[in-house]
Each structure stands twice: as C-alpha cells, then as structure tokens.
Amino acid sequence: MTVEETRSRRAMDRIGLLLARHGGISNARMRDALEATGLSTRQGITLMHLAENGPIGQQALVEALGVDPSALVAILNDLERDNLVERRRDPADRRRHIVVLTDAGGSVLTRVDAAMDAVERELFVHLDADEVATLHRLLSRINTAVNDDACREV
Amino acid sequence: MTVEETRSRRAMDRIGLLLARHGGISNARMRDALEATGLSTRQGITLMHLAENGPIGQQALVEALGVDPSALVAILNDLERDNLVERRRDPADRRRHIVVLTDAGGSVLTRVDAAMDAVERELFVHLDADEVATLHRLLSRINTAVNDDACREV
DNA sequence: TATTGTTATACTCTATAACTATA
DNA sequence: TATAGTTATAGAGTATAACAATA
Numbered sequence: 001m002t003v004e005e006t007r008s009r010r011a012m013d014r015i016g017l018l019l020a021r022h023g024g025i026s027n028a029r030m031r032d033a034l035e036a037t038g039l040s041t042r043q044g045i046t047l048m049h050l051a052e053n054g055p056i057g058q059q060a061l062v063e064a065l066g067v068d069p070s071a072l073v074a075i076l077n078d079l080e081r082d083n084l085v086e087r088r089r090d091p092a093d094r095r096r097h098i099v100v101l102t103d104a105g106g107s108v109l110t111r112v113d114a115a116m117d118a119v120e121r122e123l124f125v126h127l128d129a130d131e132v133a134t135l136h137r138l139l140s141r142i143n144t145a146v147n148d149d150a151c152r153e154v
Numbered sequence: 155m156t157v158e159e160t161r162s163r164r165a166m167d168r169i170g171l172l173l174a175r176h177g178g179i180s181n182a183r184m185r186d187a188l189e190a191t192g193l194s195t196r197q198g199i200t201l202m203h204l205a206e207n208g209p210i211g212q213q214a215l216v217e218a219l220g221v222d223p224s225a226l227v228a229i230l231n232d233l234e235r236d237n238l239v240e241r242r243r244d245p246a247d248r249r250r251h252i253v254v255l256t257d258a259g260g261s262v263l264t265r266v267d268a269a270m271d272a273v274e275r276e277l278f279v280h281l282d283a284d285e286v287a288t289l290h291r292l293l294s295r296i297n298t299a300v301n302d303d304a305c306r307e308v
Numbered sequence: 309t310a311t312t313g314t315t316a317t318a319c320t321c322t323a324t325a326a327c328t329a330t331a
Numbered sequence: 332t333a334t335a336g337t338t339a340t341a342g343a344g345t346a347t348a349a350c351a352a353t354a
Contacts, residue, residue, distance in 0.1 A: 011199045011202050011203060011206075012294070014270055014274070015274060015278070015286060015289065015290040015293065016180050016183070016184060016270060016273050016274040016277060017180075017184065017195075017199065017270070018290065018293050018294060019176065019177050019180040019277075019293060020177050020178075020180040020181035020184060020195070021177070021220075022173065022177060022293055022296050022298065023173050023174050023175070023176060023177010023178055023180065023181065024174075024177055024178070024181065025296075025298050026170050026171075026173040026174040026177065026296075027174035027177065027178065029170070030170060030171065030174060040320095041171075041174070042321095045165045045171065048165050049165060052165075057335080058335070058336065059334085059335060059336085066175075067322095068322070068323065068324090069335085069336070069337085070322090070323080070324085070336090070337075070338080070339095071321080071322070071323090072336090073336070073337060073338085093330080093331075093334095093335085094329080094330060094331085095329065095330045095331065095334065095335045095336070096330095096334095096335060096336085097335075097336070116168055116170060116171070119170050120168070120169060120170045122297060123170060123173075123296050123297055123298075124169070124296065124297070125297050126295050126296075126297055127292065127295060127296075131292055131295075132169060134288065134292065135169065135289070135292040135293070136169040136172065138281065138285055138288065138289040138292070139169065139172050139173060139176055139289070140166070140172060141280050141281060141285075142176050142179075142180075142277050142278065142280075142281075143276060143277055143278070143279050143280055144176065144179050144277075194343090194344095196344095211312085212312075212313065213311085213312065213313085221345090222345065222346060222347090223312085223313070223314085224313090224314075224315080224316095224345090224346080224347085225344080225345065225346085226313090227313070227314060227315085247311095247312085247353080247354070248312095248352080248353060248354085249311065249312040249313070249352065249353045249354065250311095250312065250313085250353095251312080251313070309354100310353100310354080311352100311353080311354075312351100312352085312353080312354095313350100313351090313352085313353105314349100314350075314351080314352100315348100315349085315350075315351100316347100316348090316349080316350095317346100317347085317348085317349100318345100318346085318347085318348105319344100319345085319346080319347100320343100320344085320345080320346100321342100321343085321344080321345100322341100322342080322343080322344100323340100323341085323342080323343100324339100324340085324341085324342100325338100325339090325340090325341105326337100326338085326339080326340100327336105327337075327338070327339095328335100328336085328337075328338095329334100329335085329336085329337100330333105330334080330335080330336100331332100331333080331334070331335095
C-alpha cells in the first residue's frame with residue numbers, strides 16, 4: 001500500500017491540482033535519476049540546449065531556458081567548474097559571455113538521456129505509446145502564455 | 155512575445171520535462187490565485203479534505219495529503235490561528251489531535267473553489283471539454299506508486 | 309518501548325535588488 | 332544612460348532528527 005493509494009481522491013478530482021502534483025513527482029524523479037550524473041535537472045536541460053542549438057549568450061540562454069539570470073549564473077558556474085561548458089568573451093561585445101559545450105559536456109549527455117528515458121518509462125508504464133503521444137500533445141497545448149512572472153520549477 | 159514561445163522546444167520534446175514544467179506552472183498559478191484568500195495551496199487542499207471527509211487525526215491527514223508531519227504542523231498552526239480549523243484532543247487517546255473544519259473554514263472554501271476554477275479555465279482554454287477529460291484521465295494513470303520518498307510539491 | 313505531535317534546523321529553489329564592466 | 336553578467340540576500344518549500352506527552 002502506497003501513500004498515493006490512500007491519498008484523498010476528491011482533491012485530485014481537480015485536474016489543476018493533479019497536474020501540479022504529478023508534475024512535481026516527475027520533477028523529483030528527474031532530479032533523483034540525474035543524481036548519478038552529478039547534474040541538476042536544470043543543468044541537464046542547459047547541456048541539452050547547448051548541444052541542440054550551439055553556442056549562445058547568457059541573456060539568450062535565460063530566455064530559452066526560462067530561468068532567472070542569477071539562477072543561470074549558478075548553473076553555469078557549476079557546469080564550468082566541471083569542464084562541461086566554457087564561457088568565452090564575445091570579442092564583438094566584451095560584456096557578453098558566449099556559452100559553449102565542451103567535449104566532456106557532450107559526452108555526459110548520453111547518460112542524461114538514458115536517465116531521463118528510464119524515468120519516463122517508469123512514469124508512463126501503464127500507458128501505451130498512443131496514450132503517451134496523446135498526453136504529450138494535450139500537455140503541450142496547455143496555455144502557459146500569460147503570467148510569465150509565475151515561478152518555474154524546471 | 156512570451157518567454158514560453160521562445161523557449162527551447164527540443165528539451166520540451168521530453169514529455170517528462172514538459173510534465174514537470176507545466177505542473178510547476180499550474181502549481182504557481184494556484185498559489186497566485188489563492189493569494190487573495192490568504193491561503194497556500196496546501197492549506198486550501200487541507201480545507202478541501204476536511205470538508206469532504208470530516209474530522210480526522212493528524213497522522214491520517216499526513217497520509218491523506220502526502221505531506222511531512224512537521225509540514226502539516228505549520229499548515230494547521232496557520233489555519234487554526236485564522237479560526238479555519240480546530241485541533242481537539244481525542245478523549246479516547248490523548249496523544250491524538252482531531253482536526254475539525256470550522257464554519258469559517260467551510261465558508262472560505264467557496265472562494266478557494268472559485269479561484270481554482272479560474273486557474274483551470276485559463277490553463278485549459280485551448281482544450282475542449284473532451285480533451286480536458288482525456289488529459290485528466292491520462293494524468294491520473296501516471297505511475298506514482300514507487301519512490302514514495304520523492305518530494306511533493308502540492 | 310512505541311506512537312502522536314512538536315520544535316529546531318538545514319538544504320534547495322526561486323526572486324529581488326544592488327553592483328561591475330562594458331557599451 | 333543602458334545592457335550583460337554577477338553577487339548577496341531573503342523567502343518559500345521540503346526533509347531530518349531530536350524532543351515531550353501519552354499509550
């Protein structure tokens with residue numbers, strides 16, 4: 001018997017609360033699974049973005065990742081300490097730091113992907129591929145456009 | 155142009171990360187909407203549970219809500235200070251506190267419901283009723299049974 | 309000795325504002 | 332004067348362990 005099975009069902013009749021709770025669980029599982037890589041979820045997402053979109057300034061990275069500038073500084077400090085990214089001054093505008101993925105950063109991404117795959121397999125074990133695709137499509141259509149100042153968890 | 159529209163799409167191709175992010179947004183919206191009632195989301199859920207299931211001991215409430223015992227103490231302290239709940243000693247076992255919803259606590263629930271309704275309307279404005287029902291059903295089938303020690307956000 | 313609730317504490321995440329260096 | 336990045340700090344949320352009262 002698990003905690004979830006005994007938990008109040010009525011409150012979770014509210015889809016907004018159900019979404020919040022299961023989102024938090026997904027967040028926690030991702031964090032736990034990535035612990036083996038030594039990365040936080042946001043550090044993993046940062047590496048993913050760099051691998052997919054190439055070098056980028058911190059300001060642009062702030063908008064791409066949806067994190068606060070001061071939070072990004074902490075993320076990059078840790079990644080740079082572990083030689084997974086490099087900050088290079090932009091010669092065209094010496095205020096700017098261009099963030100570049102290192103070879104070590106690229107290679108750790110395979111472990112990040114494997115960890116995230118495992119989390120998703122476990123979360124959606126009771127859903128078939130069509131259902132997961134439907135869930136993904138419906139989640140992506142949730143309206144997140146307004147209230148940009150709301151906090152981000154990932 | 156919003157932050158979300160410029161955000162990295164590739165990372166959000168991962169349904170686990172999308173679920174975590176949109177769950178966090180739902181959580182934040184609920185928190186902001188409930189600010190007018192002076193309640194946190196967890197305080198609101200606690201009142202909902204008491205209204206639906208009647209008086210209950212704190213230990214049972216801990217399991218029903220999925221919060222830490224020490225967190226529940228803080229939740230109930232604030233609710234009791236505002237006369238929304240009462241803690242009564244169980245005469246049959248004087249270690250136990252039975253938590254009871256007050257009349258004032260019951261009446262504030264109508265405002266909690268209205269606030270949560272508004273959040274859900276806004277989040278799912280691009281989905282029709284069938285799609286919301288499908289999303290709700292799929293979310294409820296996510297496997298949350300294992301790793302009970304994972305953190306809870308709501 | 310075990311259980312119920314409480315307190316104290318620490319740790320993470322997030323948000324805000326002030327600061328620097330460059331433009 | 333404005334912008335890119337940084338630092339310092341405060342707040343919320345969560346988890347852990349030690350504690351008092353009662354069984």
